[in-house]
Amino acid sequence: xxxxxxxxxxVFIAVLLVIWQIAISRHPGYILPSPLGVVGGIVDLLRHGLxxxxxxxxxxxxxxxxxxxxxxxxxxxLTIGWYSRLEMALNPIIQILRPISPLAWIPIAILWFGVxxxxxxxxxxxxxxFPLLLTAMNAVRNIPGVYINAGRNFGMGLSTLVYSVLxxxxxxxxxxxxxxxxxxxxxxxxxxxxxxxxxxxxFLIVDARNAGNRYDLVVAGMLIIGIIGLLLDTAMRSLExxxxxxxxxxxx
Amino acid sequence: MxxxxxxxxxxxxxxxxxxxxxxxxxxxxxxxxxxDIDLEVREGEFVCLVGPSGCGxxxxxxxxxxxxxxxxxxxRIDSQAVRGPDPRRIFVFQERGVxxxxxxxxxxxFGLFKLSRxxxxxxxxxxxxxxxxxxxxxxxxxxxxxxxxxxxxxxxAFAVNPDMxxxxxxxxxxxxxxxxxxRGELLxxxxxxxxxxxxxxxxxxxxxxxxxxxxxxxxxxxxxxQIVNIDIAHPRDISSPRYxxxxxxxLRQIGFxxxx
Amino acid sequence: xxSLAEPKKWERFFWPILAFALFLALWxxxxxxxxxxxxxxxRHVEQGMVELLQKHILWNDIGDSLRRVxxxxxxxxxxxxxxxxxxxWYPAVNQVVNPVMQILRPISPIAWIPVAIIFFGIxxxxxxxxxxxxxxFPIVVACVNGxxxxxxxxxxxxxxxxxxxxxxxxxxxxxxxxxxxIVGLxxxxxxxxxxxxxxxxxxxxxxxxYLVIDARNSGKRYDLVVAAMLMIGVIGLILDLGFRRLExxxxxxxxxxxxx
Numbered sequence: 001x002x003x004x005x006x007x008x009x010x011v012f013i014a015v016l017l018v019i020w021q022i023a024i025s026r027h028p029g030y031i032l033p034s035p036l037g038v039v040g041g042i043v044d045l046l047r048h049g050l051x052x053x054x055x056x057x058x059x060x061x062x063x064x065x066x067x068x069x070x071x072x073x074x075x076x077x078l079t080i081g082w083y084s085r086l087e088m089a090l091n092p093i094i095q096i097l098r099p100i101s102p103l104a105w106i107p108i109a110i111l112w113f114g115v116x117x118x119x120x121x122x123x124x125x126x127x128x129x130f131p132l133l134l135t136a137m138n139a140v141r142n143i144p145g146v147y148i149n150a151g152r153n154f155g156m157g158l159s160t161l162v163y164s165v166l167x168x169x170x171x172x173x174x175x176x177x178x179x180x181x182x183x184x185x186x187x188x189x190x191x192x193x194x195x196x197x198x199x200x201x202x203f204l205i206v207d208a209r210n211a212g213n214r215y216d217l218v219v220a221g222m223l224i225i226g227i228i229g230l231l232l233d234t235a236m237r238s239l240e241x242x243x244x245x246x247x248x249x250x251x252x
Numbered sequence: 253m254x255x256x257x258x259x260x261x262x263x264x265x266x267x268x269x270x271x272x273x274x275x276x277x278x279x280x281x282x283x284x285x286x287x288d289i290d291l292e293v294r295e296g297e298f299v300c301l302v303g304p305s306g307c308g309x310x311x312x313x314x315x316x317x318x319x320x321x322x323x324x325x326x327x328r329i330d331s332q333a334v335r336g337p338d339p340r341r342i343f344v345f346q347e348r349g350v351x352x353x354x355x356x357x358x359x360x361x362f363g364l365f366k367l368s369r370x371x372x373x374x375x376x377x378x379x380x381x382x383x384x385x386x387x388x389x390x391x392x393x394x395x396x397x398x399x400x401x402x403x404x405x406x407x408x409a410f411a412v413n414p415d416m417x418x419x420x421x422x423x424x425x426x427x428x429x430x431x432x433x434x435r436g437e438l439l440x441x442x443x444x445x446x447x448x449x450x451x452x453x454x455x456x457x458x459x460x461x462x463x464x465x466x467x468x469x470x471x472x473x474x475x476x477x478q479i480v481n482i483d484i485a486h487p488r489d490i491s492s493p494r495y496x497x498x499x500x501x502x503l504r505q506i507g508f509x510x511x512x
Numbered sequence: 513x514x515s516l517a518e519p520k521k522w523e524r525f526f527w528p529i530l531a532f533a534l535f536l537a538l539w540x541x542x543x544x545x546x547x548x549x550x551x552x553x554x555r556h557v558e559q560g561m562v563e564l565l566q567k568h569i570l571w572n573d574i575g576d577s578l579r580r581v582x583x584x585x586x587x588x589x590x591x592x593x594x595x596x597x598x599x600x601w602y603p604a605v606n607q608v609v610n611p612v613m614q615i616l617r618p619i620s621p622i623a624w625i626p627v628a629i630i631f632f633g634i635x636x637x638x639x640x641x642x643x644x645x646x647x648x649f650p651i652v653v654a655c656v657n658g659x660x661x662x663x664x665x666x667x668x669x670x671x672x673x674x675x676x677x678x679x680x681x682x683x684x685x686x687x688x689x690x691x692x693x694i695v696g697l698x699x700x701x702x703x704x705x706x707x708x709x710x711x712x713x714x715x716x717x718x719x720x721x722y723l724v725i726d727a728r729n730s731g732k733r734y735d736l737v738v739a740a741m742l743m744i745g746v747i748g749l750i751l752d753l754g755f756r757r758l759e760x761x762x763x764x765x766x767x768x769x770x771x772x
Contacts, residue, residue, distance in 0.1 A: 005607070008604075008607065008608045009607065009608045009609070009610065009611040009612070010611075011608075012608045012609065012611075012612065013611065013612060016612070031630055032627070032630055084519055085519055085523065085527050086527075088519065088523065088524055088527040088528060089527035089528055089530060089531035090528075090531055091528065092528045092531075092532065093528075093531060093532065093535060095749050095752075096742070096745040096746060096749055097745055098745070098748070098749075099702060099705055099706070099744065099745050099747075099748020099749055099751075099752065100709075100741050100744045100745040100748065101705075101706040101707075101709040101710050101721070101744065102706075103622075103706075103709060103710040103713055103721075104709050104710075104713075104720075104721065104724050104740075104741050104744055105741070106713070106724075106725070107724060107725070107727075107728035107734065107737045108551075108734070108737065108738075111550060111551065111734065183618060186618055186620075187618065187620040187621075187622075188620070190619075190620040190622065190623050191620045191622035191623070191710055194622055194623070194625070194714065195622075195713065195714060202620075202622075202623065205623055205625075205626060206626075209626045215626065215627075215630070218626045218627070219627070221623070222619050222623050222624070222627070223615075225618065225619050225620070225623055226615040226616055226617075226618050226619045227615060228618070229617070229618020229619065230614050230615055230617075230618055232618075233614075233618065317672075319668060319671075336671075337668070337671045337672045337674075338672075338674070339672065339673050339674040341672075342672055342673070343668065343669065343672050345665045345668075345669075347665075348663040348665040348666065349665060349669070351666065351669075351684070351687070351688070352766035352767070353687040353688070353690070353763045353764065353766065354687075354763070362669075362673060363673035363674070365675075392762055392763070392766065393766070394765070394766045412673060
């Protein structure tokens, strides 16, 4: 029973692929590639060694931008969330900067960092910074008051309070926020590469189209982007499952 | 309790559970939750199912209400086999019972969609008065206290004029004083409009205070350990010797001593 | 959270204004000290904003961006909500379709541009398609989660009172999931706003995103660039706040706790 149920999504995908394949074969000159064409594109990329190179470039930028943002935004967000006056002061500025698409920062990024890796990393940093900042702020706000009171009751000083109460209480929410933000970073890196850099999976898509309408490579690139994004998300989810973090999920 | 293969109903029998057993299977493990339950409830009776937490009393209630199918055995109401949930037997839950997006009026009127507009309004008004929620017609559940929410749920249940009421630890989330008040309220409403009531609780005092008969269930897998007739008339004096005698008898049956 | 006394009312205005003033001062003096010839100071940005408003460029671009968001987001909601409800209601369907969605979802809408151009040509329609893509998946996911998080007691009550499955979906499951759906819509709107700006930088020649790129390309007018960025931020914030208003409506408010 279990196996048949697990196969259903695969069958569904197979059906879609078949429909796609048939639809394209009916229109031979059509610009959009068929599934087989896409596979051919992937093979092509592998053979030229481009696939690995581009994947690494994209992942490299994501990692740097994401980690930098996390290292800065989380402590900052926790601090802002802790001191209500600080939050009152900074919240309006944060709320205005947040809805500005990272890509709108491209002119400034190029101004400050030129065209290249640093620009892309800056954009990803921006894309990750605000969501993580807000996640941290919210996480602090959601700490049940009883935890803090218990801590104070036991005579904990600030640093002990932070270490023994604050940190464990916010970690589950932070991990979820990190996963979602990683997804955002992956979206932005692709977009950034399409506009402002000359390597990476996003660049592949733009380049493949511009240099000869290689739509098989375009769709191949899209597919790989989707799969890697999914893998990143799955990896983060398994982090959520680690037992020592799971205490945050039982109260529901 | 003797079992007879009943084809025609015993006079006054409302519900009959015949050899009801329930086994849950999950991931290859099977857990026996109900063990050969045989029970008869008469029309208009107030029966309490009592047992330790997790013993399966809620499962039994769900089977009797038609939300679960027993692995073996059968439940009959008015001699008809129970096949699914039905408006003639309404559940009252411990929590997440009333709908938070509807007002008090909206909740009470929820099951009344078959009535005409004026009939609906009349009924709603009647039951708002009966449970004492006058003045709160347009309030939302989030604005009500715990006790008031349970009153609302009872009103909603009564409004569709069911034959039977199934209450699954309805006062469990309330503080002890509100609980006492609500028990009195429930009895008052029940005596005004007699339904057959099956009430699940883990609180023995509650059972002895409310029920005509108390069905004591063992720990899982639940089987009927004892059925006690509470022969004290309402209103019951909870310090009377007879009350204490009955209550202590049940406690002893479950295996608890007097002193803590 | 901290140990100092509760903030007073006037402080709600004092601290943000102070922070804002410090921020402007910092910005202003950084521009002076660094001797940059290109990066605008707050003054320049203000003048740039006035210039845009006077030339009516700003209003047109704002209108274009909002229009695209409206159509793209609106169609994503119109298609995504029913689909999401269906997927949530029939977990079997969700299980089949979900893997496809999980692969498509991490693909940035911008990456769809070449494909979008094939189907829609260069221009408005392609941009709207991208916005649709960006908003669609979060909405579907929110609906699926909303439906599956409906407490089982609500569904049971629906069945108990004799509602047909269609009515249960419409009158119980949908209102119960509405808070979560609204949060999903709000987030999707935020995403739509991000996507429209990005789409306008690449695929169209009007709108706020285009303004950002154009201001730089045709003359390195960074004052206009920053002015446009601020406009983007402010409008995005207004959209978000507007949506939060919806969350305060009484028949939905029960589903929300405090959030930022």
